[in-house]
Amino acid sequence: MDNTTWRFTLRKGVRFHDGTPFTADSVLFTLKRVRDNTKLIKSFVYQDLEEVRKDDDYTVTVTTKRPFGSLPAHLTMLGMLPPAAAGNEDAFFGKPVGTGPFRFVSWTHGDHVDLEANATYWKPSLPKVEKLTVRFIPELSTRAAALRAGEIHVIDRVWPDMVQTLKATPGIKVLDTPAVEAQRWHFQLAREAGKDPRVRHAVSLAIDRNTIIKELLLGYARPVVSPIPPGLIGHTSLGQKPYDPDKARAILKQAGYQNLTLDFVLMKDLYPKQLEIAQAVAAMLSDVGIKVNIRNLEIATAREQRTAGNYDLFFSGWAHMPHDPDWYFGQWFTKAGAEKLTRFADPRVEQLIAEGRVPDPRVRQQKYEEIQKILWEEEPEIWPYYSVAIYAISDKLRSFEARRDYYVLLYEVGIA
16 A cells, blocks of 8 residues: 555454454444544544545555554554444443453442453453453552452552562562653643743753662663653664753753742652652752652542643653554644643644654654654653563463553463
């Protein structure tokens, strides 16, 4: 095909959990829905879809307005829906139906989801277990205690300072892998402090990233050398950001800033050691004359504050789950994506993101390197470290994979 035409051949014999066959009609409904319903969070990604055409029951041709090289990666993040969900979406998402290895049974909001094996899954002999419960336990100490007691089999986002305790527990294994995640604390570019590149640069210079990695994360992190982490298209090396508090003080003095206060918003208990890290950063910034007001908020509240723009710096990470940086760049560095987030807007970056969507990987690499050089200089974000994903599992599990993208996939996992 060409740069704006994609043909998808669907697997035959796949059925939704209600018995409906998965066909081209499902693809047409799903793609048109996410393009046309602009209230959906992923809708902006799909605005370049021109036409979605059914060639036959198992072939779909997608035509795009402009080149869209990241389309296959984005589709890995989009669950296909049965056309019967149309007009009945609230009920559907209360009891969703998919084609995967486990089927939905029930859920208790904020507590757990019960699933059972899909007996008609298209891969024979999978899944390996009959029932699966996903529990939501925000407190890591509670998660770890449940694992040690044998109540659960897998926990993720383990804190580095719990690794040794868990490793020393009989029946538990700890696995870690470099994540496709860059921690990124973004400035609110519509507020006074975030607007001024001198303030952003001074904040960056005042943060001792190596101390955070060594002392607080105990080496379970890696220094950032570009916003895109290693292993993804576009990764390059721009060198580590320097730590130079004297230069930070000089920049702030020259810019006429005295008694500067920054609101640093955290999503409570989301990232390992985040409160301690924020407190360490507050001490580092205090050392150059910047006061930091840490606001450790419930996740939903923090996100509301982010949408409203009520922060100067926001503690966040970005796991590249589609394994393609286009989602990151589109969400955070286009005007449409960032208008309810950081308020970032730069026509040069906007143009490069569009140019980086061609299918040619060499062109994409070049454009992404250009974007990152601009961001590295402008510093709309602080990039403190690349994360390491740490999991703890029962040693009864067989074939568990510690994934770089934080997906916990359990359909091939058995219990001894």
